[in-house]
Amino acid sequence: MQSLRFISAEALVSHPPGAQQSLDAVAHNLYPLLFKASYLLEQSAVIRLLLERWPLEEFRLGPLLGPSADHAGDLRDRACRACLEACVRGLADHVLQGGGRRRLRVADLTGIRDVQVQRCPCGRALGRWGRTELLARTCCELQKQPCATRRPIEVLADVFVTAGNFEVVARALGPSGPGSLRVRCLSLRADSLDPGQLLHVLRLAGPRELRRLEVVHNVRLHAGHVQQLLAQGGFPRLVSLTLPAKAFDAPPASTPASDGEEPLLASIAWALSRMTQLTELHMAFSTLTGKLQTLLGPLRTPLRVLDVGNCALNHEDMTFLANCIHAAHLEVLDLSGHCLVDLFPATFHRLLGQAAPTLRALTLEECGLEDRHVGALSLALGTCRRLRELRFLGNPLSGRALRRLFAALCELPRLRCVEFPVPRDCYPEGSAYPQDELAMSKFDQQKYDAIAADLRAVLLRAGRDDIQVSTPLFGSFDPDIQETSNELGAFLLQAFKTALENFSRVLKQME
Numbered sequence: 252m253q254s255l256r257f258i259s260a261e262a263l264v265s266h267p268p269g270a271q272q273s274l275d276a277v278a279h280n281l282y283p284l285l286f287k288a289s290y291l292l293e294q295s296a297v298i299r300l301l302l303e304r305w306p307l308e309e310f311r312l313g314p315l316l317g318p319s320a321d322h323a324g325d326l327r328d329r330a331c332r333a334c335l336e337a338c339v340r341g342l343a344d345h346v347l348q349g350g351g352r353r354r355l356r357v358a359d360l361t362g363i364r365d366v367q368v369q370r371c372p373c374g375r376a377l378g379r380w381g382r383t384e385l386l387a388r389t390c391c392e393l394q395k396q397p398c399a400t401r402r403p404i405e406v407l408a409d410v411f412v413t414a415g416n417f418e419v420v421a422r423a424l425g426p427s428g429p430g431s432l433r434v435r436c437l438s439l440r441a442d443s444l445d446p447g448q449l450l451h452v453l454r455l456a457g458p459r460e461l462r463r464l465e466v467v468h469n470v471r472l473h474a475g476h477v478q479q480l481l482a483q484g485g486f487p488r489l490v491s492l493t494l495p496a497k498a499f500d501a502p503p504a505s506t507p508a509s510d511g512e513e514p515l516l517a518s519i520a521w522a523l524s525r526m527t528q529l530t531e532l533h534m535a536f537s538t539l540t541g542k543l544q545t546l547l548g549p550l551r552t553p554l555r556v557l558d559v560g561n562c563a564l565n566h567e568d569m570t571f572l573a574n575c576i577h578a579a580h581l582e583v584l585d586l587s588g589h590c591l592v593d594l595f596p597a598t599f600h601r602l603l604g605q606a607a608p609t610l611r612a613l614t615l616e617e618c619g620l621e622d623r624h625v626g627a628l629s630l631a632l633g634t635c636r637r638l639r640e641l642r643f644l645g646n647p648l649s650g651r652a653l654r655r656l657f658a659a660l661c662e663l664p665r666l667r668c669v670e671f672p673v674p675r676d677c678y679p680e681g682s683a684y685p686q687d688e689l690a691m692s693k694f695d696q697q698k699y700d701a702i703a704a705d706l707r708a709v710l711l712r713a714g715r716d717d718i719q720v721s722t723p724l725f726g727s728f729d730p731d732i733q734e735t736s737n738e739l740g741a742f743l744l745q746a747f748k749t750a751l752e753n754f755s756r757v758l759k760q761m762e
């Protein structure tokens with residue numbers, strides 16, 4: 252649905268020369284309408300001009316592109332390269348050419364959702380890494396220019412820094428000159444950095460401002476680094492924290508305490524307890540055996556999102572999790588890599604029962620779920636009436652067991668998304684689990700298609716065509732990994748080369 256005002260705005264911006272001539276006569280409160288119309292039609296020249304002349308105190312990209320009374324469409328999943336580049340260049344023009352009549356104080360560039368398929372006419376996306384580099388380079392250029400504005404414009408941004416853009420991002424986050432763009436980092440994702448670079452960019456970003464911090468993949472941290480990182484600024488506004496694999500491993504040179512206590516872990520737990528806004532914690536692929544109560548017990552705020560996939564949890568950890576304050580508030584839970592029904596049947600059932608009133612998304616990938624576990628799993632899931640997403644890839648379940656499980660899933664009224672494994676029947680007999688990528692991809696496609704059709708038929712017979720089912724063999728789409736895949740590949744090759752050189756050096760020393 253579009254209002255007459257929006258249709259008129261589209262007509263104006265679809266002719267850029269006319270829009271440029273008319274803009275000074277347009278009422279200030281119509282600028283947001285013209286901006287959304289320009290973004291919809293991918294009129295980058297008009298977008299740049301609108302930002303250069305923006306007459307309001309705030310420019311907030313997310314709300315401007317979201318549904319409104321004039322245009323019900325949601326454009327926030329259009330990370331259109333041409334439009335976003337025009338936004339940043341328009342801000343630079345505003346800084347360089349603005350005078351006393353310019354009122355813009357805050358430019359919020361957050362709120363864009365990166366998706367796999369772009370709906371914009373050009374089909375070319377500018378991902379989070381690209382947006383970060385564009386903004387950083389623009390800030391660095393402006394630092395060299397005389398500016399007409401009397402005060403800096405605060406730019407709120409989601410920053411993604413890797414080794415490839417570290418230098419320019421560090422310069423952009425540094426002290427800015429009068430009248431330039433001053434970047435305020437609301438979320439920070441770091442990949443392919445060494446610990447020193449991470450700590451440096453974090454200091455520049457300002458820990459007190461951060462809402463989300465993601466340290467992922469190729470940032471090699473141990474518990475000593477994590478302690479340093481969390482002690483840096485207190486993170487009073489941090490909502491979400493993601494740490495890389497092995498982040499809780501002891502530093503190489505450390506010696507275990509004689510009394511079995513782990514002072515580093517206690518220090519990290521104390522730092523986490525000071526984060527009174529923290530509700531999301533991602534710690535996948537860290538060895539946390541017997542440590543969960545030490546880490547999560549002191550937290551003052553119940554967690555809504557918890558990822559402890561492949562953390563080698565034991566019975567003590569699972570018992571704590573099933574009985575702690577967090578269980579009754581969890582909305583998203585990842586327990587992948589644990590043999591839950593085999594090792595902790597009662598505790599797992601209790602945990603889901605505690606989380607049932609709030610749980611929306613559950614991931615149980617590579618949990619050793621076999622046909623004999625389907626009854627217990629169905630019983631445990633039966634209490635989760637609010638569950639919307641269930642993922643259980645990598646489990647050796649037959650087509651017959653999957654049909655039984657799908658029949659039980661039909662009873663969950665809010666379920667909308669299921670990711671299920673390739674049935675065990677589709678692989679050669681005796682295939683080992685968990686599978687590597689090569690083994691995972693070698694299955695009988697015809698047999699899979701037949702079983703998948705049967706599973707969809709189970710849903711249709713139960714009137715549950717609202718449930719979307721799929722088998723993403725290599726995981727769901729990750730826009731950040733997709734965008735930086737070349738750099739990550741080069742980083743991994745260099746790491747492999749370094750490991751070979753070290754190995755060769757050790758062999759020579761042994762000779």
